Amino acid sequence: MSESLLIRLFFALDTVVAEQRKGSTFEIIGAPPVWFTYLFPQLEKDNPKFIIEDDLSFLGGFVKDAARFWKMKEPGQILWSGPWEETLEEGNSHELEAGAIYLEDKNILFVRLLGHSALADREMIQQAREHLLSFENLFRADRDLKNYSDYLEQKVQQRTLEVTKTLAGVISAIITITEMRDPYTAGHQRRVAQLACAIAGEMERPAQEIEGLRMAGVLHDIGKICVPGEILSKPGRLNEMEMAIIRQHPQAGYDILKNIDFPRPIAQIILQHHENIDGSGYPRGLAGEDILLKARILRVADVVEAMASYRPYRPEIGLDQALEEIKLNRGKYYDVNVADACLKLFAEGRFQFD
Amino acid sequence: MKEPIKKKICMLGAFAVGKTSLIKRYVEDMFSEKYHTTIGVKVDKKTVKVDDRTVDLILWDLAGKNGISEMRTTYLRGASGYLLVVDKTRVNTLDVAMDMHKMAQDMLGKVPCILILNKWDLEGKWDIDEAAIEDLRTNGWYTIKTSAKTGMSVNQAFETLARKLVE
Numbered sequence: 001m002s003e004s005l006l007i008r009l010f011f012a013l014d015t016v017v018a019e020q021r022k023g024s025t026f027e028i029i030g031a032p033p034v035w036f037t038y039l040f041p042q043l044e045k046d047n048p049k050f051i052i053e054d055d056l057s058f059l060g061g062f063v064k065d066a067a068r069f070w071k072m073k074e075p076g077q078i079l080w081s082g083p084w085e086e087t088l089e090e091g092n093s094h095e096l097e098a099g100a101i102y103l104e105d106k107n108i109l110f111v112r113l114l115g116h117s118a119l120a121d122r123e124m125i126q127q128a129r130e131h132l133l134s135f136e137n138l139f140r141a142d143r144d145l146k147n148y149s150d151y152l153e154q155k156v157q158q159r160t161l162e163v164t165k166t167l168a169g170v171i172s173a174i175i176t177i178t179e180m181r182d183p184y185t186a187g188h189q190r191r192v193a194q195l196a197c198a199i200a201g202e203m204e205r206p207a208q209e210i211e212g213l214r215m216a217g218v219l220h221d222i223g224k225i226c227v228p229g230e231i232l233s234k235p236g237r238l239n240e241m242e243m244a245i246i247r248q249h250p251q252a253g254y255d256i257l258k259n260i261d262f263p264r265p266i267a268q269i270i271l272q273h274h275e276n277i278d279g280s281g282y283p284r285g286l287a288g289e290d291i292l293l294k295a296r297i298l299r300v301a302d303v304v305e306a307m308a309s310y311r312p313y314r315p316e317i318g319l320d321q322a323l324e325e326i327k328l329n330r331g332k333y334y335d336v337n338v339a340d341a342c343l344k345l346f347a348e349g350r351f352q353f354d
Numbered sequence: 355m356k357e358p359i360k361k362k363i364c365m366l367g368a369f370a371v372g373k374t375s376l377i378k379r380y381v382e383d384m385f386s387e388k389y390h391t392t393i394g395v396k397v398d399k400k401t402v403k404v405d406d407r408t409v410d411l412i413l414w415d416l417a418g419k420n421g422i423s424e425m426r427t428t429y430l431r432g433a434s435g436y437l438l439v440v441d442k443t444r445v446n447t448l449d450v451a452m453d454m455h456k457m458a459q460d461m462l463g464k465v466p467c468i469l470i471l472n473k474w475d476l477e478g479k480w481d482i483d484e485a486a487i488e489d490l491r492t493n494g495w496y497t498i499k500t501s502a503k504t505g506m507s508v509n510q511a512f513e514t515l516a517r518k519l520v521e
Contacts, residue, residue: 056362056412056432058397065428082426083394095393118393126391129369129418133389136444140481 014115020070020107024052024063035113038088058084059098063109066100070107077101083114083121095122167262171218178222182232188305191353193217195342196301198351200294202341212264213294220270220298223253235314250274251283265292273298276333296335300326300342303334305353319346358401358408361519362432363512366425366458367439368450369418372472375502376439377415380512385503392417395429402513404520411516425454427461434519435466437511442471442499443479448486466518468496470511475501 016036018026028036028048037043039059040050054060062081069079081098088094095118098111114121175189196217200210224232227249231242238246254271272286272295279287281299291299307322323346330339345351365373374392378384381398396415401408414433416425430436438455441447455467469490471482491497498511 054360056360058395058414061428061431064431085392085394085396087398093396097394122391122393125393126389129391130389133370136446140444 015110015112017108017110018050020109021049024060026050026052026109033113035088035094036111039086039111058086059111062098062100066098066107066109069100070102073102075102075104083118171215174222175218178225181229182221182224182227188309189218189221191309192220192298192301192305194354195305195351196294196297198345199297199301199338199341202345203297203337205293208264209294212262212266212269213297215262215264216266216269216273216294216298217301219257219266220253220273220302221249222256222270223249223251225256226252247274247282265294268292269294269298271295273302275299277335278332280333291335293335293338296338300334300338304342308353356407358410359520360410360412361434361516362412362414363515363519364414364416364430364433364436364458365439366416366436366451366454367418367470368441368444368447371418371439371441371444371447372502373418373437373439374415376437376470376472376500376508376511377413379502379505379508381413383505385505387503400512402516404513404517407520409516409520411512413512425457427457430458430461433458433462433465435468435515436462437468437470437515439470439472440482442473443476443481445481445486448482466515468498468511468515468518471497471499472502474499474506475504 014033016032017029019029021027026049028043028050032040032043032048043050052060052063055064058081065081066079069077079100083095083097085093085095095114096111097114098109101108101110178189179187193214194217196213197210200213205213224246227245231238231245234242250271250273254267257267257270260267269292271283272291275281275284275286275291275295276299277288277291277296279285281291303325304319304322307317307325308319310316323343326334326339326342330336330343365377367373369391370389374390374396375385377396377398378386381400392415394417398413398415400411400413402411403409414429416429436458438451438458439447440451451469458465458467471487473479487497496514498507498514500507500511502508
């Protein structure tokens with residue numbers, strides 16, 4: 001391509017073409033367009049020379065790169081500056097791009113006004129970046145949602161822990177009150193709970209159920225708070241009326257606990273812990289599977305602990321006789337599976353009371 | 355009367371962190387909510403006084419890094435310092451800023467720079483936590499919280515850097 005043809009082409013593209021004269025001085029080939037005179041106001045019609053003296057301007061920086069490029073003397077190659085934005089008239093910025101070529105032993109610098117092509121490029125990049133921002137926002141919203149969900153989960157766990165601690169404190173206080181009124185059964189509830197949990201474990205019941213059973217165990221005789229102390233500690237056999245009063249304690253326990261929102265049906269288990277499989281128990285005479293499994297477990301654990309433990313108001317019975325009672329009334333008073341689990345625990349020496 | 359000195363300052367950071375808005379606020383005291391992407395480079399000027407020195411700041415607003423187009427390192431040549439801009443509402447812009455800082459250090463060596471935590475006004479949307487900012491300060495970063503929207507600390511950011519350049 002000849003020099004004149006190339007220059008004509010540049011003119012058609014709204015491009016200023018200048019030849020390097022000396023150092024940072026350039027001379028425009030042809031007449032400079034108006035927009036270029038905003039960049040170099042010193043340009044005159046008769047003297048179309050301009051000096052790029054500001055190293056810190058965009059064009060100043062590019063000319064440094066161009067100087068290195070021209071030294072390589074590679075005809076046909078073009079070094080592009082990349083686009084830049086320049087304020088050419090009051091408040092109006094335009095996109096420009098510079099290039100350098102080495103042509104017929106001349107160092108040629110050209111600067112073009114990008115115009116509509118730049119607008120299209122900008123539009124495309126703007127859209128791409130807006131999409132990227134949308135993706136970022138979506139990603140962040142998703143992450144925030146997950147973080148919030150984790151936060152709520154953490155809060156729930158924390159609150160549950162607090163409630164559990166409070167509940168444990170309340171239960172402990174109730175046990176203390178119950179045992180203060182009835183010192184002979186001190187520790188009875190705790191040991192019943194211990195055995196009941198061991199039986200439930202032997203029956204491979206879920207951990208949550210075992211935890212419910214522990215709570216029911218340590219509270220199961222809370223209703224005895226309504227039984228007069230002289231009946232609870234009376235040596236020898238109780239008469240009919242006294243027995244009738246004693247038999248009210250599951251109902252009394254239920255009434256005390258029924259309005260407490262335990263995570264498990266603790267009040268119901270306590271209400272049923274003197275029911276027998278054959279329907280001969282109290283207070284409701286429930287039979288078979290109408291009795292909650294946890295109540296059936298508690299029933300066996302309660303009998304074994306009560307018979308095995310020392311009581312000052314009756315002759316000692318002992319563990320062997322307690323287990324004999326379970327064996328004897330297995331399927332009658334006591335659930336078969338529960339009784340078997342209990343007997344197996346003791347037979348294999350895998351349980352002993354603290 | 356001392357001669358005015360010229361200093362080139364580059365604005366570096368991910369795209370849409372507010373580099374152009376910070377310059378617009380500083381040079382023209384204006385702000386636009388509309389996001390206007392910068393293509394390539396935009397050069398602005400502002401003259402400031404640092405004690406008895408007049409400093410002509412040549413502000414190079416470089417298109418933000420975004421994976422679509424990479425910044426030319428030659429644009430950094432001649433810069434006396436730079437503002438590294440982070441969007442407080444986009445945590446990933448901090449990583450981009452750190453990458454660009456490394457690139458700038460490779461090109462310029464150790465020159466003054468300030469980490470700008472922009473969009474501080476969008477309090478409900480903050481994505482970079484205080485601990486991360488505290489870590490940066492512990493590691494020697496000079497940080498300034500700005501809002502191009504409200505103008506908060508924008509002049510302070512540029513003028514602090516200008517002062518560092520002439521000291």
